[in-house]
Amino acid sequence: MNQPNKTNxxxxxxxxxxxxxxxxxxxxxxxxxxxxxxALAVGLAFVAKGYHLFQATMVLAYAIALLGxxxxxxxxxxxxxxxGAFFALGAYVAAILMEHAGAPYWATVPAAxxxxxxxGYLFGLPALKLEGLxxxxxxxxxxxxxxxxxxxxxxxxxxxGVRGIVLMKPDAPFGLPLTQDQWLYLFALLVMLVMFVIAHxxxxxxxGRAMRAIRDHAMAAEAMGVDNRHYKSMSFGVSAAxxxxxxxxxxxxxxxxxxxxxxxxxxxxxxxxIVVGGVGTLWGAFFGALFIMFVPNxxxxxxxxxxxxxxxxxxxAIMFVMPGGVMGLLRKLKERRSHRAG
Amino acid sequence: xxxxxxxxxxxxxxxxxxxxxxxxxxMIYQATHHINFAQGEMAMFSTFLAWxxxxxxxxxxxxxxxxxxxxxVLAAVIEFVVIRPMHKAPELSVVVVFIGLLVIFHxxxxxxxxxxxxxxxxxxxxxxxxxxxxxxxxxxxxxxxxLVMVALLFSFFSFTPIGLALRAAAQNAPxxxxxxxxxxxxxxxxxxxxxxxxxxxxMMVAPVVFLDPNMMTGVLIYAFAGALIGGIDNPVGAVLxxxxxxxxxxxxxxxxxxxxxxxxxxxxxxVGVLIVRPSGLLGRKIVTRV
Numbered sequence: 349m350n351q352p353n354k355t356n357x358x359x360x361x362x363x364x365x366x367x368x369x370x371x372x373x374x375x376x377x378x379x380x381x382x383x384x385x386x387a388l389a390v391g392l393a394f395v396a397k398g399y400h401l402f403q404a405t406m407v408l409a410y411a412i413a414l415l416g417x418x419x420x421x422x423x424x425x426x427x428x429x430x431x432g433a434f435f436a437l438g439a440y441v442a443a444i445l446m447e448h449a450g451a452p453y454w455a456t457v458p459a460a461x462x463x464x465x466x467x468g469y470l471f472g473l474p475a476l477k478l479e480g481l482x483x484x485x486x487x488x489x490x491x492x493x494x495x496x497x498x499x500x501x502x503x504x505x506x507x508x509g510v511r512g513i514v515l516m517k518p519d520a521p522f523g524l525p526l527t528q529d530q531w532l533y534l535f536a537l538l539v540m541l542v543m544f545v546i547a548h549x550x551x552x553x554x555x556g557r558a559m560r561a562i563r564d565h566a567m568a569a570e571a572m573g574v575d576n577r578h579y580k581s582m583s584f585g586v587s588a589a590x591x592x593x594x595x596x597x598x599x600x601x602x603x604x605x606x607x608x609x610x611x612x613x614x615x616x617x618x619x620x621x622i623v624v625g626g627v628g629t630l631w632g633a634f635f636g637a638l639f640i641m642f643v644p645n646x647x648x649x650x651x652x653x654x655x656x657x658x659x660x661x662x663x664x665a666i667m668f669v670m671p672g673g674v675m676g677l678l679r680k681l682k683e684r685r686s687h688r689a690g
Numbered sequence: 691x692x693x694x695x696x697x698x699x700x701x702x703x704x705x706x707x708x709x710x711x712x713x714x715x716x717m718i719y720q721a722t723h724h725i726n727f728a729q730g731e732m733a734m735f736s737t738f739l740a741w742x743x744x745x746x747x748x749x750x751x752x753x754x755x756x757x758x759x760x761x762x763v764l765a766a767v768i769e770f771v772v773i774r775p776m777h778k779a780p781e782l783s784v785v786v787v788f789i790g791l792l793v794i795f796h797x798x799x800x801x802x803x804x805x806x807x808x809x810x811x812x813x814x815x816x817x818x819x820x821x822x823x824x825x826x827x828x829x830x831x832x833x834x835x836x837l838v839m840v841a842l843l844f845s846f847f848s849f850t851p852i853g854l855a856l857r858a859a860a861q862n863a864p865x866x867x868x869x870x871x872x873x874x875x876x877x878x879x880x881x882x883x884x885x886x887x888x889x890x891x892x893m894m895v896a897p898v899v900f901l902d903p904n905m906m907t908g909v910l911i912y913a914f915a916g917a918l919i920g921g922i923d924n925p926v927g928a929v930l931x932x933x934x935x936x937x938x939x940x941x942x943x944x945x946x947x948x949x950x951x952x953x954x955x956x957x958x959x960x961v962g963v964l965i966v967r968p969s970g971l972l973g974r975k976i977v978t979r980v
Contacts, residue, residue: 427785429727474965480781481725482964485918488727489911489960493953500951612907616789623786652805656797663790664772667783 416590422628425563430491432615438592439599460596468588472581512606626675703829705936706836710891711913721880730910736889765885810896921970
């Protein structure tokens, strides 16, 4: 995969992704396990309280966003360093719809997804010409510029400018005997399930195969009749939609959006998330989400600089020691065990 | 008209700084075909070092020289320790490592020197003869420094044997090895030069924007835009591009979109250049055989 010809900038992800090219990670887990995990997740709503439930909801929101970034970077080989921008867009769409249009919270989530799908698709069209590093560069600039765009004074009537928008937490519907936190968590869990199933099916389908083919060798894929243009911008759109849905959920959970919650640090967090979880894996999103939810919080207790430091060290260390992330490590352990058994 | 001239000149001054950072980016791109996302934070860290040295009692130029040397060594070491083992790794891994470096330098600066905004002195006295109504002495100085750096680099690459070897190593590593060039050392040298150039840029920008760990993020984006406009593989083009971006940023910021959207100007410039003319003004078009 690694051609010595350095002038070729085709986004060959080679190693990391190719090693886990068999995207059927979800199928790798049996139904029994999936049901058990699901039962545990639902059970959590009745065990955890208040702030912990909020954290769990955020983990789900991040997991959806990471799934989106992984669809683009892990499965389609397009590097994005600015996905925080789509997270922000999703959050703002949800907030603006609730604040100004009086939309119910549950309707804002798909709306955010659709909006980000369109924006992502449009951003993906010119991005087609940007291969590898250049796309990373353009998205990096997008991530840096996003807070400024959100503060733009002519949008202030909608976005609330620097002050942002404060939201109300939704009540449980149908008179269900659930607290707001419990309901929101269960709602996020439902959204996550739906998104996860869609992603799984998408990646297993012909489209998913085309996306991976483009990642592994764009030109060969083109020669085989894969429409690079269509699939690459579509991947960008779908990826942005996922991240936007994650953003919308997080906005509802946090009950507040402001430009300064969506800085470059968020984009970097998302990158850290997929690297930790495993590039090009579905389940890695959960490990990544747990990591970016809890580790910075813990690190912040040490010093203000610590969350960044931990991120930096983890990024470099993982690239050197276990480029497959947590999922890669788990797979390796499993292989070793089955090797020993056989 | 006066206002316009003022903005134009101010644009040239910031353009000089963008040009310097763009130059550093081009150095690394030429040597290794990587885009150094950590360049801005490395420069910021170097500037903090200079600040610390001055706090310790060194005179400005002493601290300046020492910082350039330290930054050179630091960047060369980074190449050797972190980047070289990655030279066969896929693109994504390299980008991730660069982002890791960015984050580490950011936190290191915050941890060692604190997040409070600090004043950084300018070496050019405000009442110097070259200062004027239109252009402060520091602005003139910053432009001159950028021009001197590009002249030095240009002569280094064109007229010295090491410069030639460096270019050869960047262009065709295997053949260079065959004629006895130590390619690894050349890459370290390229990185070191980039680190040194970045540190100078940092020390030039710090008196204007004040010193804090976030000072280079915006500058880096403009430098990206500058390097792309000029052609990412051409040092002269990068400097030209840096100046163009500085002027455009100021003029568009003043007359079209307002100062709050200045960063978006850079974003539009980056995407625009990449779409319309990916090789930049002076860059070589790369045609690959498949």
